[in-house]
Amino acid sequence: MIRPCAAEDFATIGAIINDAASAYKGVIPDDCYHEPYMPNYELAEEIARGVRFSGYEIDGRLAGVMGIELVQDVTLIRHAYVRTDHRGGRIGGKLLKHLQAATATPMLIGTWADADWAVRFYEARGFLRVSHDEKERLLRTYWTVGDRQIETSVLLACERWRAKP
Numbered sequence: 001m002i003r004p005c006a007a008e009d010f011a012t013i014g015a016i017i018n019d020a021a022s023a024y025k026g027v028i029p030d031d032c033y034h035e036p037y038m039p040n041y042e043l044a045e046e047i048a049r050g051v052r053f054s055g056y057e058i059d060g061r062l063a064g065v066m067g068i069e070l071v072q073d074v075t076l077i078r079h080a081y082v083r084t085d086h087r088g089g090r091i092g093g094k095l096l097k098h099l100q101a102a103t104a105t106p107m108l109i110g111t112w113a114d115a116d117w118a119v120r121f122y123e124a125r126g127f128l129r130v131s132h133d134e135k136e137r138l139l140r141t142y143w144t145v146g147d148r149q150i151e152t153s154v155l156l157a158c159e160r161w162r163a164k165p
Contacts, residue, residue: 002098005053005065012062013053014043020081028112029152038079051078054099056091064091068099071142074161075099077109080118096125106161110139113154127156 005013014036021037047053051067064082068075077099082091100107109127111118119129130138135155139145145153 001057002054002095003057005055005062009053009055009062010040010043010047013055013065014038014040016062016065016083017043017079017081019084020087022084023117024112024115027114029114029148032112032148032152046078053079054095056082056095058086063089064095066092066095066099068103070105073105074142075103075105075107076142077107080109092121093125096122100158107158108138108142108161109156110143110145110153111156113152119154119156122156127158128162130155130157 017038018036024033024037026033046067046069049069050071051069053065053067055062056064063086064080066080067078069078070076077096080092080095082089107127109122111122113119123129129135135153136150138155139150139153
């Protein structure tokens, strides 16, 4: 079952993000990975800024989360993670499809360039990488990330974005 996450899910959201982000260790640049991957204060800042999480529940327990953030004329997918013990169960795909259906604006997704499994996940669902120059422009326009993250990321756009006039 997919449901909106509530304030009482805060610790669980953080635990899922940090559990799943362990896949980045040794993959993304060492200066970009730290433990915990997302400390509670960063998660609180993301939520305060407007990231709204939805969660996929199995037997009353959240197994995966995915956030969206409406920024100007787009929806950003933010912090999409599935517990390591539930990977491969199509949870991420179900969350993404649910959020796509609930969103009227074009979607953009930024992820680590070296996280090839994440890039393949989004590409398999119709998202395409944008050019290097467009990536830099879009990350600076819609995200608040540093130069190092821009340098080491890719940005993918949905079909609605590509069809924009």
